[in-house]
Amino acid sequence: xxxxxxxxxxxxxxxRRDFLRGLSAFALGCGLAAPSRAIGEGKPSRTAIATxxxxxxxxxxxxPVVFDDPYALRIVGAERVRRLALNLERYQAPRARAMRAFxxxxxxxxEDQLARxxxxxxxxxIILGAGLDTFAYRNPYGSALRVFEVDHPSAQAWKRxxxxxxxxxxxxxxxxxxxxxxxxxxxARLRQAGFRHTAPCFVSWLGVTMYLTRDAVMQTLRxxxxxxxxxxxxxxxxxxxxxxxxxTERVSRAQRAARVAELGEPWISHFDPAALAGExxxxxxxxxxxxxxxxxxxxxxxxxxDHLRWRGSARIMTARV
Ligand SMILES: C[S@@+](CC[C@H](N)C(=O)[O-])C[C@H]1O[C@@H](n2cnc3c(N)ncnc32)[C@H](O)[C@@H]1O
Numbered sequence: 001x002x003x004x005x006x007x008x009x010x011x012x013x014x015x016r017r018d019f020l021r022g023l024s025a026f027a028l029g030c031g032l033a034a035p036s037r038a039i040g041e042g043k044p045s046r047t048a049i050a051t052x053x054x055x056x057x058x059x060x061x062x063x064p065v066v067f068d069d070p071y072a073l074r075i076v077g078a079e080r081v082r083r084l085a086l087n088l089e090r091y092q093a094p095r096a097r098a099m100r101a102f103x104x105x106x107x108x109x110x111e112d113q114l115a116r117x118x119x120x121x122x123x124x125x126i127i128l129g130a131g132l133d134t135f136a137y138r139n140p141y142g143s144a145l146r147v148f149e150v151d152h153p154s155a156q157a158w159k160r161x162x163x164x165x166x167x168x169x170x171x172x173x174x175x176x177x178x179x180x181x182x183x184x185x186x187x188a189r190l191r192q193a194g195f196r197h198t199a200p201c202f203v204s205w206l207g208v209t210m211y212l213t214r215d216a217v218m219q220t221l222r223x224x225x226x227x228x229x230x231x232x233x234x235x236x237x238x239x240x241x242x243x244x245x246x247x248t249e250r251v252s253r254a255q256r257a258a259r260v261a262e263l264g265e266p267w268i269s270h271f272d273p274a275a276l277a278g279e280x281x282x283x284x285x286x287x288x289x290x291x292x293x294x295x296x297x298x299x300x301x302x303x304x305x306d307h308l309r310w311r312g313s314a315r316i317m318t319a320r321v
Pocket of ligand 1: 155212
């Protein structure tokens, strides 16, 4: 890896700090160590930056794109794009490619599901743990779809500042809702933000459950099951427990887990898919179905000359009220 100091000679101290954080976040995908720093006190979520950088790299590297996001580069900022362009080969390492395939799959799948429920009349979209998600800024349904971006207050404040910096306006259809899933009542915060409990909603919750306590995960799922009307739906991803993983996957995940813990955002919750599907039914969901790499590769990555594929043990769950 190129030492960052050489490339950073011409940038300010704060840009340098920011870039070093970005590199630490990139370590999620390619095995580099990083100093400790958690979300909070006006800090961004570094895992959110990491996933956004993978989506940005996807726009530059992969053809055809699986997740077409014209805002993916803009949202990460010109300086990060410049660094990304200088370091693109890192994103072509096998582990980074597999990670990128997973991240674009879950983003594409959620928006495919949203398109389907929109056709059936759903007009509210809640993006939980939104990070640098850009749907709200390229919303193809315009003012017909109300969007609620929910995120940790610090991470959201940081995103708001980035949007301002990039000249990206907050559309009238978007409401930002600051929520710490471990501390705040999601239902009350959404109600205050104008969410209508009497109308169906679509919820995406991508890349978040593994960072929360099991109680916080269940509380949020309970909110959807019990407070959202019939026809509402949630899509979320989750990671499998250690005993469901093959030995090589367990070792590789333990290494990645140690690195995200160093970033201050440790993975703390894992779920068995069948048991989770049972729990979702018990919470009141009428249907729960999950899929993983095999199904996703068939749906989104078949017949590609570049052989981009999702490898790994994460799962994506869809649950309907
Ligand atoms: C890996 S990022 C995923 C972001 C985005 N969903 C994506 O796919 O790019 C994790 C997100 O979870 C949010 N998060 C983590 N812990 C949280 C908490 N306790 N309350 C609210 N949000 C939290 C972070 O702020 C961050 O936006």
